Structure formats: C-alpha cells, structure tokens
Amino acid sequence: MTKQTVLNATHRAAGAKMVDFGGWDMPLHYGSQIEEHHAVRRDAGMFDVSHMTVVDLHGARCREFLRHLLANNIDKLKQPGKALYSCMLNERGGVIDDLISYYLAEDDFRMVVNAATHDKDMAWIEKQAATFAVRVKERAELAMIAVQGPHARVKVLGLLHDEDRATADRLGKFVAAEVRGPNDMPLFVARTGYTGEDGFEIIVPEPHAIALWNALAAAGVHPAGLGARDTLRLEAGMNLYGQDMTEEITPWEAGLAWTVSLDAGRDFIGRAALDAQKNAGVPRQLTGVVLDDKGVLRHGQRVLTPAGDGEILSGIFSPTLGKAIGFARVPAAAHDGLRVDIRGRELPLRVVKYPFVRDGKACDGM
C-alpha cells in the first residue's frame, strides 16, 4: 500500500504528476520540472518532504549514544538548535543512511532520516540506543515543508508571529528554533536545505500542514516536485542516498570524507573499517563530471578511464548550466581522460570540483 503525506490531496488538486518514491505517493512535478527548478534558483519554491522521518531521542546519555552512532562528531554541536549532517555506518564502514541531527537539550536530540530507508534505520537506531538507555520516538504525526530560494526566508518570515520573527530572522545556517506560524501554529524552523539555496526546512504538526502550504503559496512560494529537488541537489553537489552511496560504499568512496570525524579515542560504529580502508588505500572515488557535448548523463552509464571502468551514479541535465552534469564513481587513480558510453557513443567527460552551482549561479569553470 502506497503511503500518502497529509498534503497528497493538495498536490493532486494542483495538477501534480505523482510518482512512487520509497513507497510514498509523491509529486514529481506540477507541470514543468524545469520551471520549478528555476523558481527555486531565482525566487522561492516549496517541497513537501513529509515522507522523511523525524525521530526524537530522549535520555541522559543521548550525546554519548550519538558519539557512537554517527561518523561525524556530535560534540561539534554546542548550542541548542544547532544541526549536524552525518552518515550512519554499519560495522563494515558502509553507509546505512545520511541524516541531520539537531541538538535541542542534553537529554533531547532530533534526527531527520530518509524515507526509503525508514525501516532499516529505525531497527538500527533502536538496537544501538538500547545500550545507552536512550528512548527512540518516531514522530509520524509531523509533516515537513522545505522552502528554498533567494526569497524563501523573507516569504516565510512574513508568515510568522510578530514576536518570533526576529528569532527566525537571526538563525544562522544549520540552526533551528521553535516559532509560531500563521494562527499561532507551532513550527520547528531550521535554516537547512537540499538545493544549494538559502531557506528553511519547516516541521509542522499534520493538522496545520495544509494551512501552512496554502499560506506559503499565497505568499508567492512556488510548489516544486521531487524532479526539481533532484536536479537542484545535484547542481549543489549533494549526495542522494541509494544512488551515490549505499551500505556497500564507505564515505571515503562517496565524496563524504568531510563528514567523517576521526577524533582520537572516539569509537563510532564503522570506524575500524574506515581506518583500515584509509591505511590500505581507498580503491574508488566519487568525482564531479561535466558533459560538454550534447547528451544527458544518467544513473548507471558506463564510464571509461585509463585506470579502469567506473559508472555514473547521479546524472542529470542541469537546467542552470544548460548541459549534463553528474557524479561518477571511478578508480582512485583516474584523474583525467574520462569518457562516458551513451548508447554506444563514447563522449569525453570533464572532471570538475563541485558544487556545480552555488547561490543561483554557475561555479567557476563549469
């Protein structure tokens, strides 16, 4: 049975083309994926991301638990409201999921994990939490709306309670706060996102989600579907779980070394495997590629290199750049001379440092 978010009927009434995503019936686009992409880069767009799972952690040993569970170091979070992006690894160093953790109080942390990985994530978190007497509470009754774009924050701020507006306006990047929205509805507003644009991700109780969505639309925020979300996140150089990393891939091989914190004496799950792979030499790397020829990069295309074959992990036609971009996984020794096989034609790929797009503009060298 396909699951629906509380906004399902709202999407359908807006003419959305719906698709199955990780067992959820979600909007792919509302007419034109490319127009939705540009709306986020140039103005403000909103995504229903209520299919993602909010998990609250309670207990005196929360921080100790997360030190053990996450490859990034939770001790980087010192102020309440601050967020951290991290991988959650298995013993082999493979990625079970990537997620965001929020520090609310020493006995109260919040995590947001992916929809498609819900069952295995919950099983893994509960199993590990038991040792630390941490209570794991899934908050299925919460919806989530991501509002992204250069004008996103201003449009959201306009809907907040007068007394809370300054609080939300002052939020630094990767910080959250509880504020009141239209009709005093309680909101958890975080200055985070998955598009490379400024904005907020807003967690809202389900009974208020439709009213919030409609208020945002009335404020000029454009509904955008999962299609635009994918092209925006790849332009921004962000990984997608299941495509760019899996349980068979370590963060070293997924371009996620920046999220791993090898602090002295911190024994997080998967650390031994990561140390061993680092010492032995990481065999594969994730690299950003641009196709200057006409054509479109797609997941699964073969990449040929002087050091051996690789593959395209994420590949799209970039609406901002007007050409195809992607992530490729290739042998560690492959630095240039990459080619992609598109229906039997071999076209040259240019290796680039990503992100491809930042703050609405192409990065240098794209």
Next chain:
Amino acid sequence: MSEIPGDLKFQKTHEWVRIEDDGKARIGISDHAQELLGDLVYVELPKVGDRIEAGSSCAVVESVKAASDVYAPISGEVLGVNEALADKPETINEDAFGDGWLLLVKIDNAGEFDALLSADEYAELAENDEH
C-alpha cells in the same frame, strides 16, 4: 490534452505522420507522449540521407526523466531533420504536432501510412492510457 489534427496518423508507440502536399511524410511524437515524458532536454536525430525502417528506432528524445526511443511509423529515406530542436528541444513540449516535428521522410510505400491509426483511434488509446 490539446486537439489532435485530423490529418495525422499514429503509431501506438505515440509517433505521428502527416503526408504533406508534396507527398513527403513529416514525423513527430504526440502531445500525449511529450506530456508523459515531461520537459525535453535533448533530441538525437538521424542524418539526412539515412534510411529509417518502420518499427525500428529512428531517433531518441531525452526528457528530464529518461531517454526514450522514437520508432519509425513508416519506412523511407530521411530528407530533412528539425535542426531547431538542437537548441530548443522544449519546442516539442510547446507544439508537438507543429513546430516540434522531428523528421521529413520520402516514404517507400503509401500502404504503410494507410495502415496506421486514425486520429480518433489514437485519441481513444491515449485516453485509456491516462491513469
């Protein structure tokens, strides 16, 4: 869905053909097909002089979603291709039955054209295709 011009004939894989006044066959994909594909971003066309065979792939259209083969509805020799699509593939989204055409072909056998679906038959098929 927009009105289907009555002088078009269709293949059930969503390609259309029109026989022009000079007897040449113009080929494209249907408005219903472009709706299913979403925004088009790249079109791969054969060269002038190439032969196309009914039922075989004669072009590829790529949308934001996927790459799809275009199957030749008739056999013949390619006399022209829509060069404008190289820079503006979205023309197919905007005008699938007009400016978004793909190929101009010298048709081998008029019987192949006659055997295709009429506009009404195709419209019915496309409607049943909607979920």
